[in-house]
Amino acid sequence: MPMTVGPDATPDPRGVLYPARLPSFHREAAPAALDGLVRWFWIPRWQLGAGRTSRQEILPFPASNLVVASSGVSLAGPTSAASHRDLRGSGWAVGMLLRPAALSSLGHDPQTIRDTEVPVDAPDLLQAVAGAMADDDEAAGRREAVALCAAWCAEHLDRPDEDGLLANALEDLVAADRDIIRVEQLAERLGLTVRGVQRLAQRHIGLPPLAVIRRYRLQEAAQRLRADPRITIAQVAAELGYADHAHLDADFRTVLGLTPNRYRHDPDNRVVE
Incomplete structure (x- = not known):
């Protein structure tokens, strides 16, 4: 499914190497309150038949991402090369492309998390976002999930120094x-x-x-x-x-x-x- 962006987002196709392989995928602009902390939100959702795997190949932006998925909340560090993720079954994620200034609030040196992913202890955020993404109205659920993530970031990320x-x-x-x-x-x-x-x-x-x-x-x-x-x-x-x-x-x-x-x-x- 082609990538779509929210009404206030700037379409930016960079980073996705094979757009035709994408599942349902949306990018939503971050609200003004997060200016300098989050560039945008990205939300994939997929549902694949039994035994099928969709390989998503990405040349990531040189940045870190905060990701909420059904398996938990994590901080994915910057990568030194292209990467891929194999999608199976059904699932979703709500990711936040972080600006450089945001990382200090999360207590990690980006060099130590390069090419890896570390867990973030945010069970309330996970529960709330999972509830939103379970909404039968996928568009409404996506908007609610983004709003929940934006509120969490506004509370937990310090203003840039x-x-x-x-x-x-x-x-x-x-x-x-x-x-x-x-x-x-x-x-x-x-x-x-x-x-x-x-x-x-x-x-x-x-x-x-x-x-x-x-x-x-x-x-x-x-x-x-x-x-x-x-x-x-x-x-x-x-x-x-x-x-x-x-x-x-x-x-x-x-x-x-x-x-x-x-x-x-x-x-x-x-x-x-």
Whole structure:
């Protein structure tokens, strides 16, 4: 099912490598009260036949996610590469894409939770969201679940401090300006030294700043290759600041495990038995 977004959300297809494989999936904008703490909410729901598995392959945003699912509440740290999750049976999740400034409130150093998921003790939140997602009116239940998660975040996440706001600014610059391809450019725009940018990213995101830059550029490259069959891989590489086609190819291989050409010609949905 195609991804949909809430009425106030900005459609952003980056990160989902194979949209045709998605179950019911929605993104909802975070309310203004969570500005600087949560970028958006994402809500998948699936129901698969017996013995069937749907593999969801993701090139995640360079960030952490707070996730409520039927199995519990967890904090998923930033990832160093593409990832996948195999969906079976029926289920749902309500995820919150966190801004860098939010992590300090949850008591975890993002570097220590990189490429892993840790439990969060929030039984009341789990019970309330599970009740909402059980509503026969799926749209109403989804809205209620998002409202419950937003209220929990407003209560438990501290307002960003100056350092957190600077980390958010780092993320915003990389996400919005495709001309930023080097850490030195970030340092200049933020008024920091290169070492200062490196410390900021490690402290609040959990990844080196160059990895953050490359993640956004790879997301954009995948989106362009998927959406526009007329554009060449060399054109995509040039538009995103790569020295040449070979450098984009190397990044694809390192992070996604396949070439841009192979990705372009295999964007369809598939079910893994």
